[in-house]
Amino acid sequence: QLVESGGGLVQTGGSLRLSCAASGRMFNSYTMTWFRQAPGKERDFVAAITWFDGDTYYADSVKGRFSISRETAKNMVFLQMNNLKQDDTAVYYCAAAAVIASRRELPSMYDYWGQGTQVTVSS
Secondary structure (H helix, E strand, C coil): CEEEECCEEEECCCCEEEEEEECCCCCCCCEEEEEEECCCCCEEEEEEEECCCCCEEECCCCCCCEEEEEEHHHCEEEEEECCCCHHHCEEEEEEEECCCHHHCCCHHHCCEECCCEEEEEEC
């Protein structure tokens, strides 16, 4: 089970930190990923981190602004979001799967999902 928290309303240029708490056993083969979905749009890849060694991957739209991290002792994944833009407004989802690198950006490859947390960036 995955549970996200930390969403909210923030002004353009502001920051938020999202958290994802995972219950149950975490396998070294897992990739933990953040996706987001804006109203009327598809669910898009944001950032991913491999559970075993912490390698990170980002969508071009968030590189240099967002940072994904994990705390293995607590089964937690975080998404630090800085310099937020109105285009970042969406519901953010945490997901987990044993997924190969070439498919990590595809939502259909993920087995476990959180309920989502709303991020709204105002002007």
